[in-house]
Amino acid sequence: MSAPERSAVVRDSLGVGLAVGAYGFAFGAASVAAGLSVLQSCLLSLLAFTGGTQFAVVGVVAGGGSAAAALAGGLLLGSRNTLYAMRLAPLLRVRGVRRLFAALGTIDESTAMAVAQPTAPLSRVAFWWTFGGVFTFWNLSTLFGALAGSLVDPAAFGLDAVVPAAFLALLAPRLRNGVLERRIAAAGAVIAAALIPFTPPGVPVLAACGALLLAARLRER
Amino acid sequence: MNLWTLVILTIAGCYLFKLAGYLVPARLLEHPGTRRVVELLPVALLAALVVVEAMADGRHIDLDGPRLVGFAAGAVAVWRRAPFLVIVLVAGATAALLRLAITQN
Numbered sequence: 001m002s003a004p005e006r007s008a009v010v011r012d013s014l015g016v017g018l019a020v021g022a023y024g025f026a027f028g029a030a031s032v033a034a035g036l037s038v039l040q041s042c043l044l045s046l047l048a049f050t051g052g053t054q055f056a057v058v059g060v061v062a063g064g065g066s067a068a069a070a071l072a073g074g075l076l077l078g079s080r081n082t083l084y085a086m087r088l089a090p091l092l093r094v095r096g097v098r099r100l101f102a103a104l105g106t107i108d109e110s111t112a113m114a115v116a117q118p119t120a121p122l123s124r125v126a127f128w129w130t131f132g133g134v135f136t137f138w139n140l141s142t143l144f145g146a147l148a149g150s151l152v153d154p155a156a157f158g159l160d161a162v163v164p165a166a167f168l169a170l171l172a173p174r175l176r177n178g179v180l181e182r183r184i185a186a187a188g189a190v191i192a193a194a195l196i197p198f199t200p201p202g203v204p205v206l207a208a209c210g211a212l213l214l215a216a217r218l219r220e221r
Numbered sequence: 222m223n224l225w226t227l228v229i230l231t232i233a234g235c236y237l238f239k240l241a242g243y244l245v246p247a248r249l250l251e252h253p254g255t256r257r258v259v260e261l262l263p264v265a266l267l268a269a270l271v272v273v274e275a276m277a278d279g280r281h282i283d284l285d286g287p288r289l290v291g292f293a294a295g296a297v298a299v300w301r302r303a304p305f306l307v308i309v310l311v312a313g314a315t316a317a318l319l320r321l322a323i324t325q326n
Contacts (some may be wrong), residue, residue, distance in 0.1 A: 022306045026313075040228045048235040052263065057231055059270060064279040067222035071230055077266050078235040081325025083259050087243020094243070103240040158316030160288045164274035165312035171267040172299045184261055184269035192269035196277045204277075210268030212261055 001121045004024025009117065009125045017133015020051070024138040026162050032063035033154040038146040045142035048118055049135065050107050053078040054172055059163060060202040069202025076209065084111040091115070091123040105131030187211035214221050287323065291316025 031041035036058060044054050053074040060070035085106045091114060094102045105127070114127040114188060154160070174181050188208035195204035222230075275292045276282055295312030303311070 001313065011296065019305050021276060023309060036228070040224060044228060044231060047232040050235050050239075052267065053231065053235055056266065056270060059274055061227070063276060067224070070235070071227055072223070073236070073259065073266065074231050075234045075264055078238050080259050081235070081239045082242040083256065084246070085239050087242075099243055100240070101242055103243055104241045106242065127287070143302035156317060158287065158291045158313035158318075158320070160274075160285070160293060160308050161254055161316035162313045163292025164271050164292045165299065165308055166305075167267050167270045167274060168296055168299050169308045170224055170294075171264065171271060174264050174267075175298050181264050182263070184264045188265035189272045191274055192272045193276070193282075194274065194315055196282055197280060198279075200274075205269040208265045209262060211265040212258060212266075216247050216251040218293070221315065 001060070001119065001125070002061075006125055009113075009122055012127035013113055013126050015192065016130050017135075017137050020109050020134050021137020021139075023051065023166065025145035026159065026166055027051065027173035028142040028147070029060070029149030029154050029157070029159050030055065030062065030145075030163055031058045031142075032149040033159060034058040034213045036061070038143070040149060041146040042143055044105050044129040045103075045139050048078075048144065049104055049138070050078055050081060050106075052167075055125070055163065055167065056205070060205065063201035065200060065202025071166065074204060075207070079188050080104050086129065087111060088114060091120050092127060102127075105135065107131075107134065107174060109134055116155055119143060184211045186213055187214050287316040287319040290319055 027045065028038075028041050031044070031054070036044075041058075044057070048054055056077050057070045060073055077139040085103065088102070088106060088111060092102055098170060108126050110130040113130040114123040117123040117126050137157070149159075171185060175185055188211040191210055192204040192208045195207055199207070275289065276284060278285075291312045291314075295308050298308040298311045304325040
């Protein structure tokens with residue numbers, strides 16, 4: 001690994017960290033708007049540290065859903081990090097305390113940056129710098145968002161429009177992956193919309209997992 | 222379950238999911254079917270969250286003008302592959318300005 005290669009990876013990683021981390025502001029504000037305290041919001045960002053899950057949890061709480069439904073939705077979204085960790089394990093080769101830290105930093109962005117590198121040493125640089133960048137900015141912006149959200153009415157800043165747009169932004173790269181992804185997304189959206197009037201909040205999101213049955217059907221063909 | 226319980230269980234669950242990937246033998250989850258489900262699960266969940274956050278208020282369909290227009294503006298930004306921050310700002314600013322315009326008339 002040459003010095004220029006290394007610094008290019010560091011620069012890209014910090015850029016990702018800054019861009020994604022800034023979005024923590026929306027999480028912090030959404031979280032206090034849902035009724036969580038500033039401390040609870042910050043603890044989620046520090047220790048759960050996985051954006052999609054955090055948004056899902058506060059989204060269900062904000063919609064009036066039960067804590068159990070919020071937890072179930074959040075953990076379902078968080079389960080993908082297990083796969084990321086398995087993909088990263090042979091690249092990072094971490095043991096002991098470093099492994100405990102690597103686990104915390106195993107998220108969409110750090111995994112994507114690490115697996116995109118041509119060599120394992122560069123993968124390690126990308127992983128730790130992306131983790132560090134996202135972690136720093138995500139937590140700072142969560143704190144600011146939570147403080148701002150507890151001072152002003154989030155609706156006045158259009159936060160209710162920001163949250164679905166943010167979910168769409170997370171979804172978009174997956175939709176560009178293929179037809180199967182787009183069909184599953186469409187089916188999930190229809191299932192959720194159809195159930196809103198008939199089930200407690202939170203349930204439409206969980207039921208949308210039924211869209212995956214479509215994947216099984218399609219593979220058989 | 223109160224909010225503190227929810228926060229603690231979310232933290233514990235999310236961390237254990239992450240750690241598990243470093244501890245289990247790779248072949249356990251290498252089954253292509255399992256892998257596919259875990260990869261596609263977020264697609265269904267995120268799509269559902271988009272719909273619910275855009276048009277639900279608890280158990281009611283709530284088609285709020287500024288929220289929907291703000292979301293639509295954000296969706297255009299997503300489609301144009303704008304950076305995350307731009308998407309957030311476009312959606313928020315559109316809804317906020319529209320709301321402001323409505324209340325002043």
